[in-house]
Amino acid sequence: MKKTIDGKALVYCEGAFNTPNGKTAHGLVRFTERYEIVGVIDNTYAGQDAGQVLDGKAIGIPIFASIDDAVSTLSANNNLPKTLVIGLAPDGGRLPSVAKKTI
Numbered sequence: 001m002k003k004t005i006d007g008k009a010l011v012y013c014e015g016a017f018n019t020p021n022g023k024t025a026h027g028l029v030r031f032t033e034r035y036e037i038v039g040v041i042d043n044t045y046a047g048q049d050a051g052q053v054l055d056g057k058a059i060g061i062p063i064f065a066s067i068d069d070a071v072s073t074l075s076a077n078n079n080l081p082k083t084l085v086i087g088l089a090p091d092g093g094r095l096p097s098v099a100k101k102t103i
Contacts, residue, residue, distance in 0.1 A: 008081035025087025
């Protein structure tokens with residue numbers, strides 16, 4: 001039986017993409033069968049390819065500086081997702097206030 005995906009998703013991982021706290025984002029970028037990942041939000045690596053940052057190999061998933069930048073770019077390309085996945089696991093399990101504000 002063929003698996004169906006839940007649609008397109010954008011991954012929020014501000015400040016943690018290439019760190020141990022970004023392991024959820026890493027798994028989504030590398031392996032997910034649940035979503036079509038259309039971008040990652042982390043201003044540290046904005047403008048780069050998520051696969052290039054993680055594994056040295058481009059995979060066509062852009063990293064955006066902000067959610068506004070992602071929405072603007074993705075909507076212009078008719079690629080706007082319906083899902084935002086939190087791809088970071090901060091120490092203590094609590095989202096930083098900036099993340100709460102963005103979300």
